[in-house]
Amino acid sequence: MLKSLAYNKSIGFGIIAVIFLSVLALVLPTYWTQLLTRVLIMALFATSLNIQVGYAGMLPLGHSMFLGFGAYSFGLLFTKGDLLLTSAFIMALFLSIVASAIIGYLCLRGNSMTFALLHLGFNILLYTLVNKWISFTGGDAGIMGIPRPSLFSSSSGFYFFVLAVILICYILIRIIMNSPFAKVAKGLRENEERLCFLGINTVKFQLVLFMISGLFSAVAGILLAMLDKGVFPAYISLTRSAEGLMMCLIGGMSSFFGPTLGATIVVIIGIVTSNYINQWQGLLGIIIVACVIGFRGGILGRRKGKLKVAQEGANK
Amino acid sequence: MEPLGIIFQLLIGISSGMVIFLMAAGMSLVISGMNIINFGQGAFFILAAFLCFSIGQTLNFWWALLLAPLVVAILGGVVELLLRPLYGKSILYQLLLTMGVAFVIVDGIQTMWGKEIKIISVPSFLSSTVSFLGSDFPTYYLFIIIISGIVALGLWLMFEKTKLGMLFRAIISNRDMVGNLGINVALLFTVMFMFGVWLSGIAGVLMAPIIGIDAQMAMQVLFTLMTVLVIGGLKSMRGAFFAALIVGIANALGSMLLPWFYALIPSVLMIIVLLIKPAGLFGKPEE
Numbered sequence A: 001m002l003k004s005l006a007y008n009k010s011i012g013f014g015i016i017a018v019i020f021l022s023v024l025a026l027v028l029p030t031y032w033t034q035l036l037t038r039v040l041i042m043a044l045f046a047t048s049l050n051i052q053v054g055y056a057g058m059l060p061l062g063h064s065m066f067l068g069f070g071a072y073s074f075g076l077l078f079t080k081g082d083l084l085l086t087s088a089f090i091m092a093l094f095l096s097i098v099a100s101a102i103i104g105y106l107c108l109r110g111n112s113m114t115f116a117l118l119h120l121g122f123n124i125l126l127y128t129l130v131n132k133w134i135s136f137t138g139g140d141a142g143i144m145g146i147p148r149p150s151l152f153s154s155s156s157g158f159y160f161f162v163l164a165v166i167l168i169c170y171i172l173i174r175i176i177m178n179s180p181f182a183k184v185a186k187g188l189r190e191n192e193e194r195l196c197f198l199g200i201n202t203v204k205f206q207l208v209l210f211m212i213s214g215l216f217s218a219v220a221g222i223l224l225a226m227l228d229k230g231v232f233p234a235y236i237s238l239t240r241s242a243e244g245l246m247m248c249l250i251g252g253m254s255s256f257f258g259p260t261l262g263a264t265i266v267v268i269i270g271i272v273t274s275n276y277i278n279q280w281q282g283l284l285g286i287i288i289v290a291c292v293i294g295f296r297g298g299i300l301g302r303r304k305g306k307l308k309v310a311q312e313g314a315n316k
Numbered sequence B: 001m002e003p004l005g006i007i008f009q010l011l012i013g014i015s016s017g018m019v020i021f022l023m024a025a026g027m028s029l030v031i032s033g034m035n036i037i038n039f040g041q042g043a044f045f046i047l048a049a050f051l052c053f054s055i056g057q058t059l060n061f062w063w064a065l066l067l068a069p070l071v072v073a074i075l076g077g078v079v080e081l082l083l084r085p086l087y088g089k090s091i092l093y094q095l096l097l098t099m100g101v102a103f104v105i106v107d108g109i110q111t112m113w114g115k116e117i118k119i120i121s122v123p124s125f126l127s128s129t130v131s132f133l134g135s136d137f138p139t140y141y142l143f144i145i146i147i148s149g150i151v152a153l154g155l156w157l158m159f160e161k162t163k164l165g166m167l168f169r170a171i172i173s174n175r176d177m178v179g180n181l182g183i184n185v186a187l188l189f190t191v192m193f194m195f196g197v198w199l200s201g202i203a204g205v206l207m208a209p210i211i212g213i214d215a216q217m218a219m220q221v222l223f224t225l226m227t228v229l230v231i232g233g234l235k236s237m238r239g240a241f242f243a244a245l246i247v248g249i250a251n252a253l254g255s256m257l258l259p260w261f262y263a264l265i266p267s268v269l270m271i272i273v274l275l276i277k278p279a280g281l282f283g284k285p286e287e
Helices: A002-027 A030-055 A064-079 A085-107 A112-132 A155-178 A180-190 A192-197 A202-228 A238-251 A258-274 A280-294 A299-304 B003-034 B041-058 B061-086 B091-113 B139-161 B163-173 B175-180 B185-210 B217-232 B237-257 B262-276
Strands: B129-132 B135-138
Touching: A002 A030, A002 A155, A030 A155, A030 A180, A030 A202, A030 A238, A030 A258, A064 A085, A064 A112, A064 A202, A064 A238, A085 A112, A085 A202, A085 B262, A112 A238, A112 B091, A112 B217, A112 B262, A155 A180, A155 A202, A180 A192, A180 A202, A192 A202, A238 A258, A238 A280, A238 A299, A238 B091, A258 A280, A258 A299, A280 B061, A280 B091, B003 B041, B003 B139, B003 B163, B003 B185, B003 B217, B003 B237, B041 B061, B041 B091, B041 B185, B041 B217, B061 B091, B061 B185, B091 B217, B129 B139, B135 B139, B139 B163, B139 B185, B163 B175, B163 B185, B175 B185, B217 B237, B217 B262, B237 B262
Parallel strands: none
Antiparallel strands: B129 B135
């Protein structure tokens, strides 16, 4: 009864949010619509990241590699593979699942410390590949000429396209995270050892979560490529990974909408400050340090007051 | 392929392997003692290289070798003070903090020194060549091997013979017990962290004259360190030594034999090790 009430509440919240966002798009000028599109896409990225950080207590420090992987495989399939938009989209998602399965399998072979190291390591590896393999990925200049779906090519049309895709993704994530499967994920966060004693193959669960999270950030990457009409190495950089973690941290990792709120804040801060200073990386670093020291609960997390990310490092 | 070229590349490989080992040793010490991965290590490396650039212009290379690592180590001490409230909290926060610090350092370097690549000339008395087996080798590579060999030896002696080394070993094997003995663990942590950063500072200064320094290199350095640590086993100093030499030599030989592929050699090695022995070549598997 209580659970269904909470469920109804979040559905109601979702409907209100969608109506609000649609009205906003109709009212606001083009510049702000584009900004809002970016906010939505980064919100999906942060939410997909939060599947690992907030729910399962893993330490994915290089998550932008899946954002970048999705975007690059989509871009390459479209420009070099001469596929149609839809089939490039689907193929890119398929490739992302395969890539996240391989990378996840390798990352999960050690303990949580090794996971963190390797995750970041693979991110740097992909970034270096993209930057150095100029004949294939275009290097620093990236890939240009990514189109938007023809029906939604205007900026407000594309906004509604993104809104729809993200709504579907949110609903899917929400369903997955409310399923019995996700109960195990929460168990992973609270006490991985005990789950092992219960005879649950924790690595397999972590791998599935890893793939789900990789898939949704690949979706975000493809949408980002369509928004920017190109794919750039910045998508796959460490800064982007840290941005994602920052969004989760600011918004609150323990709540579903926390990363969304965090994404809104971080993207807007990024855009606004880029008019004045050219040191986004350093500024992000300062924000990270400040938040980690003084503001660990996040905006939505503190209200609920039940933030419990993996404690294993502390307990050992 | 003429054997002379191979010997030459081997020399380069050993020298870069030794330098990588210094950094990996510092990182591995911090990981096993404090359970923290210092993602700032690459940034501190490159900061020391830039300090070497500036100090080398006003004073000389020897002062740079002395001062730059010290300055970097003091900064490392400040970072450790920032880390203090986070002990006992989730490991995620500690990793994020060191990552944030790395961003600030890299961006700070780009703001202060500019984005273009800086070249540091090899100090004049080391720029000569040594003839060996009928051909000439740059002295500087030998100098790197000797200096980092001395530092590595000092590291080993410190661990085995001195009180500080004993305390480090004690912290690694049982942290609570050291605290119960009335030893100031918090201070020891600061010293340990500063020591790790100091080592990467030395590495930065040593490498500075033979690479073009660029703030963005912090990332590649960090990546090399990670592969070395994963290959050798996260908490094993001995593993770090062999893995660093393997990676250094593989890189140097690879750049000659397989130029299109050599950037990927360390990662391929790492993946193979992970598949065969997930805990690393010298790491003990977790129970």
